[in-house]
Amino acid sequence: MKKLIVVMLALCVAGGLWAQSITLKMGDNLSDRTTTWGAVVEQINAEFKKANPGVEIVTESYPDQPYQQKIKIYATAKQLPDVFKYWSFSTLLKPLVDGGFVMELNKADFAKYGFVPGSLESNVWGGKLYGIPVSADMWVIYYNKKLFKDAGITTLPTTIEDLEALAPKFKTQGIIPMVTDGKDAWPLSITYDVLVERVNGDFSRQQAALDRKAKFTDPDFVEGARQYLKFVQSGLFQEDLMVSDYGASRNLFGQGKAAMYLMGSWEMGLAADTNFSDEFRSNVDAFKFPVLKNGKGKVDDLEAWYGGNYVISSASKYKDLDLKYLKYYAERFPGLAWERQATFPAQKVEPRPSDSPVAKKLLKILADAKKTSGTTTIDRSTPQFKEDHQNFTRELSSALITPEEFCRKLEASAEKASKQQ
Amino acid sequence: MKALFGNGRVICALVLPGLAVMVFALVVPIGFSAYYGLTDWAGFGKFHMIGLANYLEILTADPVFWRALLNALILMLVTIFIQNPAAFALAAVLSHLPARFSRLLRTVYFVPAVLSLVVITKLWVNIFNPTYGILNKVLHLIGLKSVMISWLSDPRTALGAVLWIILWQGFGWALLFYYTGLMTVPSEIEEAARVDGAGWLQAHLRVIIPFMFPVISAVIVIDVISSLRQMEMIFLSTEGGPGSLTQFVSVYLYQKAFIAGAYGYGNALSVLFVVVAVGLTLVVQRILRRNDDAQ
Structure with a gap:
């Protein structure tokens, strides 16, 4: 009898844990998870999981072209990841927006994260915000x-x-x-x-x-x-x-x-x-x-231009959690990306004496710019x-x-x- | 038993499972493709019916489609008239060599056929690389120092280089078929021909090749089909470039449907491709059957 009770208790605990566990599916084009940008994302994910016990994150990563094809196929099969990295362009994001696959975001939610002027606007279609920019x-x-x-x-x-x-x-x-x-x-x-x-x-x-x-x-x-x-x-x-x-x-x-x-x-x-x-x-x-x-x-x-972005699937079961992740990403990404000199964020960064020569030069090139092109043709x-x-x-x-x-x-x-x- | 197989219901019950598989695996997908070929669907979201516009555009205003078909035809001819005779001749030589040598050489020739296509393609892409590829390095070693050919991207050499990789990979299969076929030729036939005064070449041309015609026919039909469905190797090496010089239909329809976001157009391409492939296979089979009857 005692044994039976122990087994049942164990099953209850396991069941409880099972019920609490949420797996967020993510997708991006950063195949290398150990250096530069991919490592930054892994660090953000680890921090987010720690702050949100019971949340698991599973990421699928492919190089650009296969990734774009994969996302189109997932969209057709209605199996898009909950949160995924994509591009703000009319050739890529607009078909997803038109098809109703991407969740609308509230611009005010992201006002405090220091996005460079014009960068959030690159993700606006029909007056509505659909993604947050990640890189300049x-x-x-x-x-x-x-x-x-x-x-x-x-x-x-x-x-x-x-x-x-x-x-x-x-x-x-x-x-x-x-x-x-x-x-x-x-x-x-x-x-x-x-x-x-x-x-x-x-x-x-x-x-x-x-x-x-x-x-x-x-x-x-x-x-x-x-x-x-x-x-x-x-x-x-x-x-x-x-x-x-x-x-x-x-x-x-x-x-x-x-x-x-x-x-x-x-x-x-x-x-x-x-x-x-x-x-x-x-x-x-x-x-x-x-x-x-x-x-x-x-x-x-x-x-x-402002190309890369992060969006939330409109079919996601965990939209509140997805949004929480996106805000956390917006908060942590520029600092971590700059600290690791991983990429050039679409958010304000503080130059440091220890920045690599190439990072300093890119900052200067942007500061020197008299006019910019916007999205490529x-x-x-x-x-x-x-x-x-x-x-x-x-x-x-x-x-x-x-x-x-x-x-x-x-x-x-x-x-x-x-x-x- | 006769009565059992004469019973319509029994025949239906026996045929139905296979037929159902055929219908769901072939007819239904082709039907869907034909339907989506009538639309401007991008692969997701809303779409409109546009009638035969996709089909008409492919047939009248799409040079890439015709170039892809021409490339398949070139590959088919090169396979049938260059690879096959070479494989047959080598198989004939191997069949007369001592068993140990023959076995060793057959294994060597068959290795490319068992290697993954990805490995083979990457191997040749590296060999053909103009900067660090071994081919240009060998040419430099033998004195052609000014040669710096970009084999897979130079319009003059790209198709030839791609065809070479395909032929190299497929050679082992052709050899295996012909060698096995030659092993089934009774030695008495060749001996009888020799007694009648035929030389080695004459015995092969007049006696052995006609005897092997069923094997040759099978290999040709396989060649025709594989020429049409070239995909992976092209995708991994040139993606149809430069321009569309090395384009093949399977790669092209994939690019249209999944990269250019023209899913409807890609479907129309696939339907026309099925029509061409079935038509061509029927024509080849008819020619081969006529030849077979004539034998």
């Missing part, structure tokens, strides 16, 4: 100071012509001058955006073309495409640019085989990534995307336009089409997209 993204060129010194380069290039002229100096040393992720093509499309601005000095032209108030076949876009083709074929990039993915290109830079890395400010964590050597980490720095000698764009016209229209833009940029990069054909194709795709929206 800038398009910059990272460089390895030691490899520059070894090649005898003492001044950083301020014009694209000067930048292109560096290619042979690195090649004679057996170093790849510059790398980026060409396989996924979005870095190439963003680079085309920047080059068009360097031609016309006007970030608003891309939106005008999408709104059908300008044409992608206008002279400034065609000149931008010519400059792009020249840039890609100048010998700066790795030979296998078009099949080199994010990880491969990042590793070439991190392993000291490439002198420059064309990428966004979210890679600030390179200076803290223990997967790479101390020598590399102490030599990584960044500089502004140069200008064209005869272009109207200025070096402080900055391609910058590929993410301002439909998913199909984005795919088209990337495919046409791939074709142009391989010289399969001329700059004029590239612009004609872009124009046709924008026309089609305008009718779908």
Whole structure:
């Protein structure tokens, strides 16, 4: 009888614990959980679990492209994670908002977390807030100071012509001058955006073309495409640019085989990534995307936007807890991310003397900016336009089409997209 | 027993389970695809019926679809007319070698077929890498120092490089089929041909190949099907690029449906793909049957 009572009590306790235990499902694109951004999220999760006994957090992480596909499939199957990292763009968040998959947030709930002006607004659709921004993204060129010194380069290039002229100096040393992720093509499309601005000095032209108030076949876009083709074929990039993915290109830079890395400010964590050597980490720095000698764009016209965000699934069973997590994330993320130099937050951060040179430089680049681009062109229209833009940029990069054909194709795709929206 | 199998109900009861599986595994999904192919659905959220617009666009204004089909056709022809004869010739040589050597070589040739496609693709992507890949390094070693070909992204070499990986991986299977087929050829037939004055080549061309025709037909049908359904290798290496030079239909419809958010269009592609694949398989089978009858 005693034994029976003990077993029953044990079952009651176990049942009680079972009833209290809540598992929050989360998703993000941070596959590495031990360094930089992924480690910051793990720390936030650990703290949140400690403050909320009985809450478990299960996270699914994949690289960008598979993650985006996974989220679309989960949305279709009505199995979205409770809280997930995503992107604020019209190509990604808007379809989820339109489909009613994302919970509406109260802007006032997040007013006290020091979000940079305009960053929360990047997550507003139809006057309603659907996500909190997590990073301020800038398009910059990272460089390895030691490899520059070894090649005898003492001044950083301020014009694209000067930048292109560096290619042979690195090649004679057996170093790849510059790398980026060409396989996924979005870095190439963003680079085309920047080059068009360097031609016309006007970030608003891309939106005008999408709104059908300008044409992608206008002279400034065609000149931008010519400059792009020249840039890609100048010998700066790795030979296998078009099949080199994010990880491969990042590793070439991190392993000291490439002198420059064309990428966004979210890679600030390179200076803290223990997967790479101390020598590399102490030599990584960044500089502004140069200008064209005869272009109207200025070096402080900055391609910058607020991309990454966190959202809550409208089908979540634990919406109050999800919201609590989001607030906790908003409170802890900027401090932790800056402390670990993991990424550039979309919230105010306090510069410290111990900041890495690359973090200091990125802060300066943002402070120097006279005007910023806002969301990149590929993410301002439909998913199909984005795919088209990337495919046409791939074709142009391989010289399969001329700059004029590239612009004609872009124009046709924008026309089609305008009718779908 | 005859009466039992003559009974309509018994026939129905026996056929029904298999038929049900066929209907749910094939007909229903294709039916759904055909239906969603008539919509502008992005994969989630609301959608509208747009009639045959997707189908018409694919057939009249989508060069990538036709390029993908052309690539499948090129792969099919290369497999049938280059890989198969080479595998047959090697199988013929192996069948005459001492058992120990033959077994060792068969194992070596079959290794690529048992390796994971991911491993093979990554292996070749690394070999073809222009910067640190071994192929360019070997070319440099033999004096071609100026050669710096980006095999998988150069428009001149990309399709060839991709085809090479596919052929390399599939060679072991073709060899295995032909070797097994050759083992079933009675030695008397070859000996009789030799007695009648036929040489090695003539005996193979006139006697052994006709005898092996059922095996050859089976391999060709498998080649046709696998050429059409190429997906993983392309996805892991070039994703159809540069441009759409190495695009295949399976990769393209996946990209449309799940990356470009054109799920309706992707479904329309898949329906047309089924039609093309079934049509092509029927044509190939008819040609092979005619040849078989002629033998």
